[in-house]
Amino acid sequence: MILDLDRLQALRDCCADEAAFIRLQKVLAIAQSNRPAENRRISADHFAAADPHHTQPQESRGSRLLQGVAEATGQLLMGDDYNEAIARALAILGKTTGVDRVHIFTIEPHPETGEPVANQKLEWVRESITAHIHNPAFQSFSFSSPSATEWYRAIAAGQIVSGLTREMPPEEQECLLAQDILAILVVPIRIDSELWGFIGFDDCRTERQWSQDEKAALSMMAASIGGAIARQQAVTALRQSESRLKKIAANVPGMIYQFLYRTNGVRQVLYASSGCQELLELDPQAVQADFSLISSLCHPADRDSFEQAIADSAAALEPWNWEGRIVTPSGKLKWVQGFSRPEQQENGDLLWDGVLVDITDRKQVEQNLRESEARYRAMLDASPDLMFRLSRNGRYLDFKGNAASAHVPREAIVGHYLHDVITADVADMFWQEIQQTLASGELRTCEYSLPEATGLRDYEARIVVSGEDEVLTVVQDVTDRKRVERELRESEDRLQIFFNATFETVIIHDFGKIIDVNPAAEQLLGYSTAEMIGMPVMDLVAPSHREAVSRTWQSLTSPNQPYEYEAMGVRKDGTYFFAAVCAKAIHYKGRSVRVAGVRNITERKRTEAAIRQSEARNRALVNAIPDLMFRISRDGTYLDCKAERDGDVLLPPSQLIGKTVYEVLPPELAQQRMHYVEQALETGKIQLFEYQLRLTHNRASRLYRQLTSDQPTPSEASATRDYEARVVVSGEDEVLAIVRDITERKRVEHQLWASAERDRLLGEIALRIRQSLDLKAILSTAAVEVRYLLQADRVSISHYDENGVSVVVAESVAENVLPTLGSVMDRSIYDEVKAIFERDRIYIVNDTEQTESPPVLKEYYKHYQIKAGIAVPIMPDGQFFGSLVVNQCSSTREWQPFEADLIDRLATQVTIAIQQSQLYQQVQALNAGLEQQVEERTAQLQQKMQELQQLNQLKDEFLNAFSHDLRTPIMGVSLVLKNLLNQSGDIVPITRSIVTRMLQSSEHQLQLINSLLQAHMGETQGVVLHCELIQLGLLTQVILEELEPLVVKNQATLKNLVPPDLPLVTADPLQLRRVFENLITNALNHNPPGVDLTISARVEEEMIRFNFQDNGVGMSQEVSDRLFERYVRGPKSRHSTGIGLGLYLCRQIITAHGGQIGVYSAPNVGSTFWLTLPLAISSVAQANLQED
Incomplete structure (x- = not known):
């Protein structure tokens, strides 16, 4: 390894x-x-x-x-x-x-x-x-x-x-x-x-x-x-x-930097921490790039010292320590302190590592300290206490005080010794205290008394080492304090008397032994005072409670902390009692002890136990009650809440408590609740009221909700409840509100009431429907009442005739809903509707989009924007009359069973009303038939009488006019003939002009006689027509050319606006010529000279319409209405001639051709005569012929 x-x-x-x-x-x-x-x-x-x-x-x-x-x-x-x-x-x-x-x-x-x-x-x-x-x-x-x-x-x-x-x-x-x-x-x-x-x-x-x-x-x-x-x-x-160093570098209150001073004099900041931004208001990278930015920030008065400090540190290789002011780019004046230690590099360059910190606050603090020191010095000078500096041997070195406080001049103190200034016994004591203070180095306090002119004064001296072999003594006059202490001792004596006389047990102890007790303790505990003094205080506590009492004592955090607790005590005879203990720390006979007041609360505990049992029973009863309970203060704040489930209240109890009723309930309900809270607090009587928390039903009127109970949707049901509240005073400025949910009871009551109300309203509606025997009024009333009752968008009643064609004969619609009144449907919908009603007595559609319906009904729903509907048949005497239909167009609708039953029953009432109306109409028809026959006969007689009167009047007018018109030419001819007879000779010369005038008179007489004969023949045999295909544009042009002299004679202006290409008509050209000439000569004869006459024509709906328009004198509406009657003449004028048969014959001729004739006129405006003639070939056929 x-x-x-x-x-x-x-x-x-x-x-x-x-x-x-x-x-x-x-x-x-x-x-x-x-x-x-x-x-x-x-x-x-x-x-x-x-x-x-x-x-x-x-x-x-x-x-x-x-x-x-x-x-x-x-x-x-x-x-x-x-x-x-x-x-x-x-x-x-x-x-x-x-x-x-x-x-x-x-x-x-x-x-x-x-x-x-x-x-x-x-x-x-x-x-x-x-x-x-x-x-x-x-x-x-x-x-x-x-x-x-x-x-x-x-x-x-x-x-x-x-x-x-x-x-x-x-x-x-x-x-x-x-x-x-x-x-x-x-x-x-x-x-x-x-x-x-x-x-x-x-x-x-x-x-x-x-x-x-x-x-x-x-x-x-x-x-x-x-x-x-x-x-x-x-x-x-x-x-x-x-990690801490990194955080310190980032959070240090200043800037950490590295500064390099090269041998060639170049100065450069190698590193600047992020504190540079906050301290100098400069970016660290900018400072590293240009050192002059830092020197430029120096206050002008401190710039030289800044440069000199750098030079001195570089020369002596000593730490650089500089304090000065800078002015940041934003104009802030700051005090900064820089400290760094130079290190000479191998190449001779100098590198400083250091920190630059903001000491503006410190400078401000130093200024504040100087000001504070001045204030404290002033306060020291103002202090009434005497201050002495004393040497080890008791010589006064200095003195602060005035003659009033020292009672001895300054020169009689400084430089003298203790025995020279104060009494010997006090001087000896002071000398001893000075020696002990110098030996221990600790503060020492002593008290003494000196006789003065006003009496004996008490003083307290505090002695502290103030230098080598000297002390500072602060002397305070405590005469008043001593007096207060004496009074406190007297007060303690009085308290001792109370201690002995009070009925409450008092025990003084040090947590271990009993130090003292009052006589009441003997009565409570059964021990004598001698037996209890020195006894362990824990012996008076029942064994089962000693550990709890011990824990209470151990939990105390300070010697003087008071405490209270309840525990079971034990008497000398072994019996137990409940005690409430309240203890405080006191100084008793020079010792820090506890004085504990002990009160026998056994009876209170028994009472509390009984109360708890009662409360438990009451709480069990309360918990068993499903009602909501709220404790509410006078200002409406919820103090407590009891609810079986959080969902029973608007907010969970944890969120409800502390809020006011105004924050929880709707404004109107909150005002109502606070009214009853105030009434309960003022009267002390229970207040009972009901209220409802529910959602607003936008589609349901109040009447409809009353009738139907408006079963809410599941989402509405959870938010709509009825409540009964009982408010009773439960404490000072608070009430208890017991709220019971009575929604179900209200629902049942409302259903019973709604059922009765529906029956009542149904009877009222039936009565209103059946009050009228007019079928149209019955159906209209039924539609209005049904729509109001059901709050629907449209209610209509359709009637089917014997051919199966349906017509909407009555309807009531809401605003912005497409009406169907008067709409007609062919037999196809009749077959569908009849099939539906043969299958179902009531046809219900909750959603037209989701319901399978015949195509014809689907199209009907779409056209009339129907989203839901319900329909019932109307069948008087078992015959299918029509249907009563209720539509919802704004939204789909879930029709309730009672609504279907209601519509069915209303349809029955409508059916009964229709039957009554039909019977009434039959009776009325019989009565009306008889009355009408009498009226018709009477009217016929009256009409005949009126016609006879008119005929008599017309006959008189006709005879007058006819005789006048015949007499004038006859008289003219007679005068001419008389003149001729008066001439001599058998042969009388007659000029051509005389013969011409006689001929004109004869022709005029003949024309009058022909008009009379034609009018009579037209009435008896009708107008005889010799029809042929005629081009009216050409005929009009010929007639106008012939009448040109007459137009010129009347100084009139005639405009021909008749199109030359008018369609052909089948007509008698001679009869039409007579009509045209009559209308034109009428316009010329019945208007003053200079009239403007315009003739126009156009095709209108398989007819040709001619207009003869003038700007003459016009006529009244009364004259216009009678103008085409027999023997009626136009307005009187100097040109008026004839017997009033011209326009009458015009109407007969035009009517015989299958057309019409009339006039529009107004006084001083002119007249427009018009006539229509049917086309020989329809416009459609003529267009096809032209295309071919």
Whole structure:
């Protein structure tokens, strides 16, 4: 085995002395010589090859043990991992020695008691042997037993302990046999001459006797282990030290630096710690790059001293120590101190290692100290106490005081001796005190009295050494204090009287003996005062309580700490009583003792026991009650809470206590609860109220919740509860609130009430539905009431006719919901609906997306955004009338059974109402038929009478107009003829103009007669038409050209806007010409000259529409309405002629063609006459023909 110098030194450190080191070297040499040449390293397997329990010669066994010790020592010296090295060493030792178990224990003080205890740290065991490394009995193993104490003393003295189990005392045998140990060897492990622990060797199968050589070898092994442990501790300490140094460098309140001063004058900072940033407000790298940054920070007044200090340190190679001010880049003024020691390098450069720290606070403290010193000096000067400096021989060296306090002038004191100033007896005492003070060097205190003019004054002097062979004496006038002390003694006398007179037992003791008692103690304890004085105070304590009392005394942390406790006392006659003891420390007759007041609380204890039993019964009753209980203060703070489960309350009790009701409950409920708390505290009477904690149901109205009890979802059910609270005063400014969950009771009550309310409301709704006999009103009322009751989005009623076509005849919808009123569905949906109702009386869909439905219904749901629905048939007299449908469009809906039943019952009421309405309508129809016949006949008679009156009026107007129109031309012709007859001769000359006028008059008369005949023929036989295909654009153009002279004559303007390519019509061209001419001449004749007339035409819905628009005088609506009647003439004008049949004939002609004619007019605006004629060929067919 070859050891390097470091390991050899470590081996030397493991040995207790040089002789032990030499012996260990010999052991290693023997182990080296006994190894095979090819392998000098002894492994654990080598020792395992031999049977350790075979009898071997002592010399062979000793040699093998030395080899094992050497190998184990080598493991400790060469192993890198400390724990693994020791574990391998234990294995080698176990297999070398042949024992069954090797273990290492540490011995260290107990963390609480300080007594030494053993803790097992490492262990090696042979197979089949029980390991104890995890046995808790070997952790904090105490040496308190006598046998364990002997073992500890031997180990602590450095002795090896060994022996056979059967030869040991019974107590030790029991402990060892529990571990199957037949023989044991324990070797102490010491580190730096201090006991660290021990290594033990257990034989569990043989009774082994250990030789002295084996013990010596194992002792050296223990020393090696101790050395390895010490080395490991040193390494750990070194690592911790390095870690601390790194932390110190990072956290030191300043900057650590290395400064290099080269021979060529260059100065450079080689290293600057991170404190540079905080101290100088400069980056360390910047300082290392440029030293001038530091010198530039120096205060101008201190820069020269900074440079001079560096130069002086470099010249003398003395430490650099400089204090000065710097100004940081931010403008802060700081005091800094630098200290470093120069080292001259081989090349002549100087290297300083040092630290630069901020001493601004210290400078401030120094300034404060100077100011403080000045203040203290002022205070000292202001102190009224006298101060004297006295030499050893009693001579006054100095004096501080004034004449008022010393009563003697200063010059009469300084330089004189004690006997010259004060009385002889006091001077002798002072001289003795001065000698003792100088001899002991300790403060001494003495008191004395001096006569003065005002009487005898008392003084206290404190003497302390103030220099070589001199003392300082501070003298204080204690006359007033002495007076107070006398008064205190008098007070003590009065207290003694109280002590003797009080009814409460008082015992004065020193924790051991009773020093004094009062007479009340004799009555309580049965002893006389003489018997109790000197008695152990613990004799008055019942045996079962003495240990507890002793622990109370031992727990006191200071001599003057008071204490209180309750314990059972024992009287002289052996009877027991409960006592409450309250004790305090006092000075009694010059001694520090305890005065204990003892009160007999036996009756109180009995009462408390009875109260506890009562409380236990009450608590059992309270715990058996499932109600919640809260203690609440006046301000609403929860003081306590009782709940079977945390889920019964809004917060767990641990979180609830300490909070206020305003922090826990909703604001309205918190206000309600605090109202009843205040009422209970003010009146003292129990307050009873109910409340509910529940979630808001957004979709349910209050009425609906009342009717349905609105069964909540599982998530809502856990948060919606009904409670009954009883509030009663339970103490000063606090109440007890007992809260009972009445949710189930409320639910049952609500269900009963809701059922009755549903029946009542159903009756009211049925009554409202059946109040009207109007079918439309019945259905509308039913839809509104059902939607309000169920809070649905849409309620509709559909009616199916005999062909299966459905129409929504009544509906009530919410806002933003698509209405279906008036919508029509073909027979396909009728077949689906009828099939559904034949299968199910009530059709329920909770989710249209999830329910299988016919495609036609799916499309219906999608179109009208239906998410859920329910429908029932309406079947008056067994006939399928239609259906009552309820839709939910905003979301899906879980329809409740009572809702389905409610809709079914409402449908029945609607059916009854429909039947009543139908019966009523039949009766009404019969009545109405008779009434209508009477009314019709009456109306017909009235109409005939009115028509006769109108005809008479029209006849008068017609005859008047007709006679006027006929008389004018006849009178003209008659005058002409008379003029001609008046001329002489048989032949009368007639001019062409006269003949022309006579012809025009005759034609006008003929036209009037023809109009009359045509009107009569149109009424009796109808208008006779000779139809042909006509192009109206061309016809219009021809008519306008013919009427051009008439337009010019009336100074009118005529615009033809009729398209030339109008579609063909089938019509009578002569009759249409008559209509067009009549409308145009009417516009010219009934308006003043200069009128503008526009004719236009367009195709509208298989008809051609003509407009004849003028800007003339117009007419009223009343005239317009009667304008196309027979014998009605237009507004009067100078151009008005005719008998009022023109427009009447126009209407007959246009009507005969299958068209219509009318007028739009207003006074002073003009008139627009319009007419329509059907196309000969439809526009679609005509378009196809044009494409072809």
